[in-house]
Amino acid sequence: xxxxxxxxxxxxxxxxxxxxxxxxxxxxxxxxxxxxxxxxxxxxxxxxxxxxxxxxxxxxxxxxxxxxxxxxxxxxxxxxxxxxxxxxxxxxxxxxxxxxxxxxxxxxxxxxxxxxxxxxxxxxxxxxxxxxxxxxxxxxxxxxxxxxxxxxxxxxxxxxxxxxxxxxxxxxxxxxxxxxxxxxxxxxxxxxxxxxxxxxxxxxxxxxxxxxxxxxxxxxxxxxxxxxxxxxxxxxxxxxxxxxxxxxxxxxxxxxxxxxxxxxxxxxxxxxxxxxxxxxxxxxxxxxxxxxxxxxxxxxxxxxxxxxxxxxxxxxxxxxxxxxxxxxxxxxxxxxxxxxxxxx
Amino acid sequence: xxxxxxxxxxxxxxxxxxxxxxxxxxxxxxxxxxxxxxxxxxxxxxxxxxxxxxxxxxxxxxxxxxxxxxxxxxxxxxxxxxxxxxxxxxxxxxxxxxxxxxxxxxxxxxxxxxxxxxxxxxxxxxxxxxxxxxxxxxxxxxxxxxxxxxxxxxxxxxxxxxxxxxxxxxxxxxxxxxxxxxxxxxxxxxxxxxxxxxxxxxxxxxxxxxxxxxxxxxxxxxxxxxxxxxxxxxxxxxxxxxxxxxxxxxxxxxxxxxxxxxxxxxxxxxxxxxxxxxxxxxxxxxxxxxxxxxxxxxxxxxxxxxxxxxxxxxxxxxxxxxxxxxxxxxxxxxxxxxxxxxxx
DNA sequence: GGCATTGTTTACACCGATGGAAGTCACCCA
DNA sequence: TGGGTGACTTCCATCGGTGTAAACAATGCC
Numbered sequence: 001x002x003x004x005x006x007x008x009x010x011x012x013x014x015x016x017x018x019x020x021x022x023x024x025x026x027x028x029x030x031x032x033x034x035x036x037x038x039x040x041x042x043x044x045x046x047x048x049x050x051x052x053x054x055x056x057x058x059x060x061x062x063x064x065x066x067x068x069x070x071x072x073x074x075x076x077x078x079x080x081x082x083x084x085x086x087x088x089x090x091x092x093x094x095x096x097x098x099x100x101x102x103x104x105x106x107x108x109x110x111x112x113x114x115x116x117x118x119x120x121x122x123x124x125x126x127x128x129x130x131x132x133x134x135x136x137x138x139x140x141x142x143x144x145x146x147x148x149x150x151x152x153x154x155x156x157x158x159x160x161x162x163x164x165x166x167x168x169x170x171x172x173x174x175x176x177x178x179x180x181x182x183x184x185x186x187x188x189x190x191x192x193x194x195x196x197x198x199x200x201x202x203x204x205x206x207x208x209x210x211x212x213x214x215x216x217x218x219x220x221x222x223x224x225x226x227x228x229x230x231x232x233x234x235x236x237x238x239x240x241x242x243x244x245x246x247x248x249x250x251x252x253x254x255x256x257x258x259x260x261x262x263x264x265x266x267x268x269x270x271x272x273x274x275x276x277x278x279x280x281x282x283x284x285x286x287x288x289x290x291x292x293x294x295x296x297x298x299x300x301x302x303x304x305x306x307x308x309x310x311x312x313x314x315x316x317x318x319x320x321x322x323x324x325x326x327x328x329x330x331x332x333x334x335x336x337x338x339x340x341x342x343x344x
Numbered sequence: 345x346x347x348x349x350x351x352x353x354x355x356x357x358x359x360x361x362x363x364x365x366x367x368x369x370x371x372x373x374x375x376x377x378x379x380x381x382x383x384x385x386x387x388x389x390x391x392x393x394x395x396x397x398x399x400x401x402x403x404x405x406x407x408x409x410x411x412x413x414x415x416x417x418x419x420x421x422x423x424x425x426x427x428x429x430x431x432x433x434x435x436x437x438x439x440x441x442x443x444x445x446x447x448x449x450x451x452x453x454x455x456x457x458x459x460x461x462x463x464x465x466x467x468x469x470x471x472x473x474x475x476x477x478x479x480x481x482x483x484x485x486x487x488x489x490x491x492x493x494x495x496x497x498x499x500x501x502x503x504x505x506x507x508x509x510x511x512x513x514x515x516x517x518x519x520x521x522x523x524x525x526x527x528x529x530x531x532x533x534x535x536x537x538x539x540x541x542x543x544x545x546x547x548x549x550x551x552x553x554x555x556x557x558x559x560x561x562x563x564x565x566x567x568x569x570x571x572x573x574x575x576x577x578x579x580x581x582x583x584x585x586x587x588x589x590x591x592x593x594x595x596x597x598x599x600x601x602x603x604x605x606x607x608x609x610x611x612x613x614x615x616x617x618x619x620x621x622x623x624x625x626x627x628x629x630x631x632x633x634x635x636x637x638x639x640x641x642x643x644x645x646x647x648x649x650x651x652x653x654x655x656x657x658x659x660x661x662x663x664x665x666x667x668x669x670x671x672x673x674x675x676x677x678x679x680x681x682x683x684x685x686x687x688x
Numbered sequence: 689g690g691c692a693t694t695g696t697t698t699a700c701a702c703c704g705a706t707g708g709a710a711g712t713c714a715c716c717c718a
Numbered sequence: 719t720g721g722g723t724g725a726c727t728t729c730c731a732t733c734g735g736t737g738t739a740a741a742c743a744a745t746g747c748c
Contacts, residue, residue, distance in 0.1 A: 001456070001482060003734060014698050019736060027695055049457040051734035054398040055703050061437070061459075068423055070624060075419030079412055082440050091459075093405070094438050096426050112390045115397075115405075115435075138345070225628035251628075258630050280414060284569035286602050286630055347704060358728045363706060371725055395704035399733055458734095 002043040011039035022047055053115075062307060063116035065095040065107035067124045067222070072279040073249065074122070077144075080300035081120060088308060099222055101125045111139040118307045123147040124222075127187075140310030142303045146192045154310070154324045156303045158294035159331040160192050164199025166333045167246050167274040167292055172207060174340040176244035176272055179204075182217040182231045182256050183248025196248050196276065214240040217256075223248060228255025236263060243271055250275035250282045250291055257285065257338065272339040287337035295329030302327050346387040355383035366391060397459075402659065406651060407460035409439040409451035411468045411566070416623040417593060418466070421488075424644030425464060432652060443566055445469040455483040462651045467491040468566075471531075484654030486647045491535045498654070498668050500647045502638035503675040504536050508543025510677045511590050511618040511636055516551060518684040520588035520616055523548075526561040526575045526600050527592025540592050540620065558584040561600075567592060572599025580607060587615055594619035594626045594635055601629065601682065617682040631681035639673030646671050 004022075008015045013032060020028055021036040028036075039045070053059040062085050066074040078094060085092050093116050097103030104126050111119050118140035124147055126133070131150040134141060142154045149155065171179050181200055185193040201211055217231030228247060232255065235242060245260075247253035253275030257267055265271050267287055275282055275291040282289035306325065313321050348366075352359045357376060364372055365380040372380075383389070397403040406429050410418040422438060429436050437460050441447030448470050455463050462484035468491060470477070475494040478485060486498045493499065515523050525544055529537040545555055561575030572591060576599065579586060589604075591597035597619030601611055609615050611631055619626055619635040626633035650669065657665050 005734080015735080016699080016737095017697060020697085023736085027697090029696065032696080046453065046456040048734055049459045050394065050398045050403065051458075051703095052736075053459075054394045054705090055734080055736045057394075057703080059394065069413050069426070070416065070420040070423045072414065072416060072419065075416065075422075076414040078419075078438075079414045079440060082413070082438065086440075091437055091439075093435055094422075094426065095435075096423060096430075109390075110435075115393045225624070229628070255628055258628055261630055280569070281625065284573070284599055284602055286605055349704080359704090360706080360729080361727060364727085367706085371727090373726065376726080392704055395733095396706080398703090398735090399705045399707085401733075 002045040003048070004045075007036065007039045007043055007045050010043060011035045058311065059115055059117050060089065061091045061093050061116045062304065063093050063095055063107070063111055063119040063121075065097055065104065065110075065119060065121045065123075067097050067099045067103075067122070069094070069096065071222075071224070071251070072281055073251075073277045076279055077122070077296055077300065080297050081304060084301045084304040088304065090304070090308075095119075097123075097125065099124050105133075108133065108137065112137070117311045118142070120144065120303050120307060140307055140314065142307050142310075144299065144303060146195055152324060154306045154327075156299050156306065156327045156329065158299065159328050160195035161199040161202065163276065163292035163294065163331040163333075164196035164246060165203045166199075166331070167276070167290075168200045168203035170274060170290070170333060170335070170339055171244035171246070171272050172203060172209075174244075174272060176340075177209065178212070178215065178241045179244035179246060180215040180217055180232070180235045180240075180242045180256075181246050181248070182219065182228055182235075182252045183223055184216045184218045184231075186218065186220055193248055196246075200246055212240060214238045215242065219252065223252050225251045225255035225258070228252030229259040230255075232256035232259040236260075245271060245273045247273065247275050250277045250279045250289060253289055253291070253338075254281060254285050257287075257289070267338050268340045274333075274339055278334055282334075282336070285338075290336045290339040291334050293332045293334050295331055298329040302329065346389040347392070348389075350387055351380065351383045351389050354387060355379045401458075402655065403459055403461055404433065405435045405437050405460045406648065407437050407439055407451070407455055407463040407465075409441055409448065409454075409463060409465045409467075411441050411443045411447075411466070413438070413440065415566075415568070415595070416625055417595075417621045420623055421466070421640055421644065424641050425648060428645045428648040432648065434648070434652075441467075441469065443468050449477070452477065452481065455485075456481070461655045462486070464488065464647050464651060484651055484658065486651050486654075488643065488647060489536055490539055496668060498650045498671075500643050500650065500671045500673065502643065502673050504539035505543040505546065507620065507636035507638065507675040507677075508540035508590060509547045510543075510675070511620070511634075512544045512547035514618060514634070514677060514679070514683055515588035515590070515616050516547060516553075518588075518616060520684075521553065522556070522559065522585045523588035523590060524559040524561055524576070524579045524584075524586045524600075525590050525592070526563065526572055526579075526596045527567055528560045528562045528575075530562065530564055537592055540590075544590055556584060558582045559586065563596065567596050569595045569599035569602070572596030573603040574599075576600035576603040580604075589615060589617045591617065591619050594621045594623045594633060597633055597635070597682075598625060598629050601631075601633070611682050612684045616684050618677075619682075622678055626678075626680070629682075634680045634683040635678050637676040637678050639675055642673040646673065 004015050004018050008018045018036050021033050069075045082092050095107040097107050120142045122144040134150045134153050217235045219227040219231045275289050278291045278293035282291045348359050348362050352362045362380050365377050413419045426436050439451040441451050464486045466488040478494040478497050561579045563571040563575045619633050622635045622637035626635045
């Protein structure tokens, strides 16, 4: 395969000039640039990225650590991050963590080996007491979600409390008073489940309604559809009356809808259902699902932007590192068929 | 950050000995190995992967070019490939092609730049007349699916004809005789749509049933749910009687079920529905979806294995390149609620 | 015309590991 | 004791680019 030296010889210039042309250095005479580009073309030359990375110390590859792409939320998030990265000429190395602690610890070690410039990490298994593991990693890290907070790291996440409160209010506005929650986690005290629960509770309290613990649907495994159906079944089996459901993600909501419909309950007439995430499924479920759009695209773009800035800061000694940011993307309630009209 | 030379100095050995220890070369005295490992530990040394890749010419990174991870089929496929790759210590660089020709051409150029050792490619936009683009790429390529065939390339795919025939037979066995097809493509003469259609037609012909063109639901865009609903609507609007549906993937099937249910048709009583792919959605749709499991995990593992073998062959001049293979993974019909019992 | 300035190109060291060959050493056998 | 053998270690070139500094050319200004 042709090297830059071959191109240089072919074009009758130095290797460095070829390098300059290819890396967009502005001070190259047009005729020279053309000669080089013709030579590149004639030889079918492609730059050797590994040499470039090795020498420049910058790979242009962003690591993305997520639990599992098969879960639509993460698949769609990955698509957004891939497209945000690509719009800046970056590539993405995906590191699936499988919801395991070891998987997440392994993902954190990857960038130290130099192949990726920085990491976008959506933790699911590490807990708050592991936050110190995120200090002094030696590379830029952007955290997604609320599973884990560290004052030394950049965060990009959504407005969980506002979202859950808006979802609950939507059902309350329609006169519903027996609103179940699907997706409660025992283990967690600060993650998105707690924040979403806090939003739910705030909405109820604002109207002077007590939380009925029989309405809390627990799901200590991943938020898959099957667990949504199970948690919904447990709530219904308790005998409590249910006329609304706030599920902590769309998969849980769709599982819950399945369980409700199996038991002959009509959505939204008998029970209104709201999910979280606005995954594509929610537009085609039966009925279509009202859901909280967490601003996934915004999250992806902001995360990539922050990472790029940090990478630049590390390379440029004159730059002053700015303080870690906490960015909350805008959320939006998307009303579909699974919730009653507000007056109903 | 520490380099191998630092470790060597610290341990009082040569750089190459450190390299030998770290890459598992067997002829190293235990005491030497220990000294080296202690030095590695004390310095917190991590090998610089970019230098290693650069020098060795092998990155241990596999490229995966798929249209879009947000589509559950590809998200789940990517998970399987990531896990197959990881089980061999390989990493995966995902190159989303967005169902576009340019995206796919760009993906084909990526490995020439040296960052990935080979490519697993699931084409969706390139057509058979582009097959020559796959010759002499200069790196190992494994193709998934039937969009594109080339005698010079390894293929791993599923038993499309058998799958469609089994799906159709399931409905025929239940006495259905007006079976719609969802997902027909005008543009294509040899891709999976045509193969699946061929299986459908074979099943009908084996029972002496004529294909009724009004039952063919066309979908010239991606096989998303929305298009399934649209195609189903078009078939129903033609006024033809429908008592069964074979959809060319699960997303189309779920979209079709949505349209059927919206029009008051009961599944499976009035219409039996079968999909393709066995994505997770199909286990939680209402009703749950009978579908053809294409053997995704097997496809992923075989594809990674073939790629590894090809990479090894390229590096070892004594190895003789074996002929390109065409591997068909086993398919399996997964019966769920959307189809009637065979006697019904 | 001389000199400073800006623009364009080049020479060369260097990034950090690995491959291959060569060197050293201990040990065994005749 | 000399030579051979295998185990272990080192030396040195090398992968293919990029950064730095310096050479060289063109332009502008007084």
